[in-house]
Amino acid sequence: MFDKSVEKLLNEQVVAEMYSANLYLSMSAWLDDHNYDGYSNWFYVQYKEEMDHALIFYNYIRNAGGTVKLGAVDAPPVDFAGIKEILEKSLEHEQLVTSLIYAINAAASKVNDYKTVQFLDWFIKEQVEEEDNASTNLGRFENFGGDAKGLLSLDQELAARVYTQTTQLALYEGGA
Ligand SMILES: [Fe+2]
Known part of the structure; x- marks a missing residue:
């Protein structure tokens, strides 16, 4: 059972994570269109991780006796000024997501919903x-992305990122 305020925020978070996924997929598409294949790969992996986050929240609501009620997912931006804008926007977006997760944590603490506080622990660490990944990407771009050779090297580095499904998803899909 859930306090209604917490249940509502958890449902909104499923949609917020889906929006994150859309945002990163849109960035990945722009980067692919502009031949930054490594950056595009990095954001494609990020898209998959965000879908995992959405499903973790979804499964948690179901497993903990709540009701899933999903709202609309906003359309992401499709045009970007360049890599720097994408990296700045992704850092800003992660800071926003952190504040959303903190708000759920505060609401859950207020009504003594300790199971949700505990559930959110993984997301707080995540x-x-x-934020560290987003800030590192931006910082490395600022440091080394100023010339074609440096940018190519960054792009090649990011091409190596591989998606691995978090064990957290299997845990909640299994009915934690
Ligand atoms: Fe996320």
Whole structure:
């Protein structure tokens, strides 16, 4: 059972994670169109991770006795000024997601919903990593992306990122 305020925020978070996925897929498409294959790959992997996040929230609501009620997912931007804008927007977006997760945590704490507080622990740690990755991508672009050779090397580096499904998803799909 859930307090209604917490249940509503958890449902909104499923949609917010789907929006994150859409945003990163849209960025991946723009990067692919502009022949930054490595950057495009990095954001494609990021898209898959965000879909996992959405499904973790979805399964948690079901497993913990809540009702899933999904809202509309907003359309992502489709045009970007360049790689720098994409990297800045992705960092801003992760900071926003962190604030959403903190807001759910605050609402859950307020009504003594300790199972949700505990559930969110993984996401709080995950957001530290997400913000760090986004900020590193931006910083490395600023440091080394200024000339064609440096940019090519960054692009090649990001081409190596491989998607692995988080064990957290299997845990909640299994009915934690
Ligand atoms: Fe996420």
